[in-house]
Amino acid sequence: MKVSGSKVTVRMIGSIAALFDFLSANSAKLIVLDMNLPGARNSEVLKKIASMKDQARLIFGGISFTPAAELASLAIGAVACCPPTLGESECRKILSVVSKKGVWLSSAGIPALMARLHESAVHTNPESQKNEETDSFTAAETNPLSCLTRRELEIARLVNKGCSNKAVAKELDIAERTVKAHLSSIFEKLDVKDRLQLVVFMSGHD
Incomplete structure (x- = not known):
């Protein structure tokens, strides 16, 4: 897809080789790759497309994606x-997010990403699971999570x-609806905007 002023040009390309030729000579704003094209699921091919796309936004489509495949695609x-x-409405939402330089994850992909971030944090900081606070006053002074109520902390840990x-x-x-209300309070107290930021915050402080 090429954009010139307010005019949008859509170009259909029927093969991976033709896509390589196009990208070597042209720029694009958005590339929607049909994963049913021969060779499209080859990891080396995908890496080459990613390296050639310049500033273009890359969307994979045409097949069903498991959460693991979705995370691998984003990687x-x-x-x-x-x-x-x-x-159509879901496609429009995705295009809206992508056009604003955002990244779209499915409802199944978000928990998978959270779990992976949590696992990564545990592997990076194995000692964080072993240390216990012995001085409750010191813990309250140094632990950012001390501002949460017991219920809010339970919810944050489950998220x-x-x-x-x-x-x-x-x-x-x-x-x-009670969970949603608690999450709103948690976001405000910890100064995070969404669940993903909450997971990152929790991984570093819990």
Whole structure:
């Protein structure tokens, strides 16, 4: 896809080789790669496309993606994965996010990313799981999580494990709207904007 002023030009390319030729001579704003094209699922091919795309936003589509495949796609350089089952409204949402330089993750991909971030933090800081605070006053002074209530801390820890609002509500036997209210309070107290930032924060402080 090429953009000139307010005019958008869409070019259909039928093979990976033709895509390489196009990218070597042209720039693009958005590349939507049909993963059903021969060779499109080869990791080396995908890495080459990512290296040639310059400033273009890269979307993988045409097939169903497992959460693991979605995260792998983002690691290669894609900003969204669009299975063929998506409706028009969902596609528009994805394009809106991507056009604003955002990254789109499916509802299944978000918990997978949270779990991976948590796992990475545990492996990076193995001692953090062993240390215990013996001085409660010192802990309150130095631990940023001390501003949370007991219930808020329970919810934050469950979210950090990759639980959805529904799963948290079931685990704590509370209403899902109560979970949402607690999360709003948690976001404000910890100065984070969303669940992903909360997971990153928790991984470094819990």
